[in-house]
Amino acid sequence: MARGEEPLLQRAPSDASDDRNVEEEDALLTGQHTLRRDRRDYGWLFWREVGLFAWALVATAAVILLAVLYQHQQSASPGKNSDSHSAKPSGKRNMIFMVSDGMGPTSLSLTRSFRQFESGLPPDDVLALDKHLIGSSRTRSTSSLITDSAAGATAFSCGFKTYNGAISVLPDHSPCGTVMEAAKRAGYMTGLVVTTRITDATPACFAAHVNQRDEEDRIAEQEIGHHPLGRVVDLMLGGGRCHFLPNTVDGSCRHDQKDVIAMARDMGFSYVDDRNGFDGLRLGSAVKLPLLGLFARGDIPYEVDRRNMESTYPSLDEMARTALKALSEATRDSDKGFFLMIEGSRIDHAGHGNDPVAQVHEVLAYDKAFTSVLDFLNEDDTDGVLVGTSDHETGGLSTARQLHKAYPEYLWYPGVLTNASHSGENLAYQLRDHITSHASEPPNDIKTYINEQLLQKGLGVYDATDDEINSILDHPDPWPASYVFADIISRRAQVGWSTHGHSAVDVNIYTSSPRQAKPLIGNHENTEIGEFIRDYLDLDLKAITKELKKKGAAFDTVSEDGETRSWMGKLPSEGKELAGFDHYHGEFKRDMEHGHTH
Numbered sequence: 001m002a003r004g005e006e007p008l009l010q011r012a013p014s015d016a017s018d019d020r021n022v023e024e025e026d027a028l029l030t031g032q033h034t035l036r037r038d039r040r041d042y043g044w045l046f047w048r049e050v051g052l053f054a055w056a057l058v059a060t061a062a063v064i065l066l067a068v069l070y071q072h073q074q075s076a077s078p079g080k081n082s083d084s085h086s087a088k089p090s091g092k093r094n095m096i097f098m099v100s101d102g103m104g105p106t107s108l109s110l111t112r113s114f115r116q117f118e119s120g121l122p123p124d125d126v127l128a129l130d131k132h133l134i135g136s137s138r139t140r141s142t143s144s145l146i147t148d149s150a151a152g153a154t155a156f157s158c159g160f161k162t163y164n165g166a167i168s169v170l171p172d173h174s175p176c177g178t179v180m181e182a183a184k185r186a187g188y189m190t191g192l193v194v195t196t197r198i199t200d201a202t203p204a205c206f207a208a209h210v211n212q213r214d215e216e217d218r219i220a221e222q223e224i225g226h227h228p229l230g231r232v233v234d235l236m237l238g239g240g241r242c243h244f245l246p247n248t249v250d251g252s253c254r255h256d257q258k259d260v261i262a263m264a265r266d267m268g269f270s271y272v273d274d275r276n277g278f279d280g281l282r283l284g285s286a287v288k289l290p291l292l293g294l295f296a297r298g299d300i301p302y303e304v305d306r307r308n309m310e311s312t313y314p315s316l317d318e319m320a321r322t323a324l325k326a327l328s329e330a331t332r333d334s335d336k337g338f339f340l341m342i343e344g345s346r347i348d349h350a351g352h353g354n355d356p357v358a359q360v361h362e363v364l365a366y367d368k369a370f371t372s373v374l375d376f377l378n379e380d381d382t383d384g385v386l387v388g389t390s391d392h393e394t395g396g397l398s399t400a401r402q403l404h405k406a407y408p409e410y411l412w413y414p415g416v417l418t419n420a421s422h423s424g425e426n427l428a429y430q431l432r433d434h435i436t437s438h439a440s441e442p443p444n445d446i447k448t449y450i451n452e453q454l455l456q457k458g459l460g461v462y463d464a465t466d467d468e469i470n471s472i473l474d475h476p477d478p479w480p481a482s483y484v485f486a487d488i489i490s491r492r493a494q495v496g497w498s499t500h501g502h503s504a505v506d507v508n509i510y511t512s513s514p515r516q517a518k519p520l521i522g523n524h525e526n527t528e529i530g531e532f533i534r535d536y537l538d539l540d541l542k543a544i545t546k547e548l549k550k551k552g553a554a555f556d557t558v559s560e561d562g563e564t565r566s567w568m569g570k571l572p573s574e575g576k577e578l579a580g581f582d583h584y585h586g587e588f589k590r591d592m593e594h595g596h597t598h
Contacts, residue, residue, distance in 0.1 A: 284325025419460025
């Protein structure tokens with residue numbers, strides 16, 4: 001304040017302020033408003049204020065109108081991979097559903113720590129899957145608190161619970177329409193990509209209907225189109241060639257002389273069965289649909305072993321990218337997109353085998369394919385969403401193991417797994433082949449082979465005990481031997497397992513877009529995932545179910561003794577444990593006992 005100036009609060013009131021005070025007092029006493037301006041005060045300043053107010057009012061209204069129009073436009077036709085709040089967008093769209101068979105939450109912990117240790121990564125470096133976690137799924141079936149893959153996949157394909165062993169068949173043994181069948185009927189292109197047999201439970205549930213999952217011969221026929229609805233799959237890539245070959249040729253595991261590959265060709269399928277044939281597809285740019293690709297007699301080898309056989313088998317990621325490219329090209333000029341199911345199938349088998357080495361490499365292979373799908377969605381012009389989950393957890397995996405009665409240390413050792421170059425399954429095959437080709441070899445020489453070639457070179461274990469080596473020698477068949485190899489490395493890594501079967505643990509749900517998959521955020525029944533797929537693609541499964549029931553009888557057969565046999569195969573016998581049909585304890589075990597390989 002300048003020297004000589006009085007504070008504002010101490011200034012004497014002016015005549016004008018006195019007049020205003022009097023007017024205000026009169027107004028308060030009389031209840032009449034005072035006019036503080038006379039007519040000459042309405043000059044250009046007043047009208048400028050009125051103009052500014054009017055302009056602001058019009059501008060605000062325009063902004064609101066534009067916002068409403070924009071919101072309406074976004075709702076009517078969402079942009080590429082937009083995070084629309086609706087799980088049921090309009091217009092062309094693609095749906096990629098990924099299944100990590102047998103992968104529970106601990107599989108991620110195990111694999112994340114393994115990757116960080118192997119690559120020298122910081123603790124906050126995570127898998128692609130970790131960045132897209134949105135919820136979890138409850139997995140029980142109608143026949144057990146612990147589901148098998150058939151009942152689990154039926155929940156995804158039909159949106160219904162069923163009994164263990166059922167392939168898209170309900171507890172009353174009636175067929176339920178699947179999202180793949182409905183998608184094909186609605187005009188979408190469809191595909192299946194797996195690393196097991198294409199006739200295994202998960203892929204079968206999207207394109208076949210049988211009462212018992214072990215009827216893989218019947219499943220093979222239905223998958224190529226011998227089916228009440230005709231062909232519903234445009235592209236199939238995986239293993240399982242033996243179920244498509246007649247039992248008159250080497251490499252077949254069928255119980256009859258049907259040549260399903262020839263049947264598929266007659267129905268218009270292109271067919272490839274080796275690495276050269278796959279490479280000729282040029283990662284999808286040279287595909288002629290429909291396409292059947294069967295790259296192994298049974299299952300494609302574990303990734304830890306397959307990577308040493310690149311010239312023989314394609315990877316999950318390569319098959320996934322091929323399918324994405326092929327289906328995208330096929331729907332380029334269509335007003336419909338595609339529905340593709342991709343399964344990281346052998347995570348489950350690694351759990352059954354209690355093999356942590358196979359487990360981490362299978363999860364990494366799945367994570368790589370997951371990343372490729374994300375990249376595709378980001379680059380593609382068509383709206384689309386990825387949803388991924390597991391049908392169940394396998395093995396009761398724990399990243400901890402108590403080896404002694406004393407209170408344990410809080411440790412597990414991922415470095416032990418980095419030293420291994422082969423799965424227990426592969427080492428068991430090597431042992432069988434060695435014993436077969438060295439039938440007269442003394443037991444001590446076989447022990448040396450086991451220790452030096454299999455345990456040291458294959459598992460990176462240099463401190464095997466005599467008891468461990470003898471245990472392998474005492475159980476040289478691939479089935480028990482693979483368990484022993486897996487236990488040897490699990491103990492040293494301090495990785496725990498509670499079962500060679502499945503468990504009832506809740507499994508994770510992943511997505512490319514939490515807003516598009518908003519209905520799946522949180523904890524849900526597995527059937528809600530099937531419902532989401534149905535709603536996202538705007539499918540009518542009830543109509544498909546009705547058609548299956550109406551047309552199915554025409555595919556029934558009559559036996560020589562006059563008995564009618566359902567197109568969905570035989571019914572399970574009363575009280576039969578359907579979970580026993582699990583591949584790893586059924587056909588797969590018998591295959592190894594009979595000396596079959598990949």
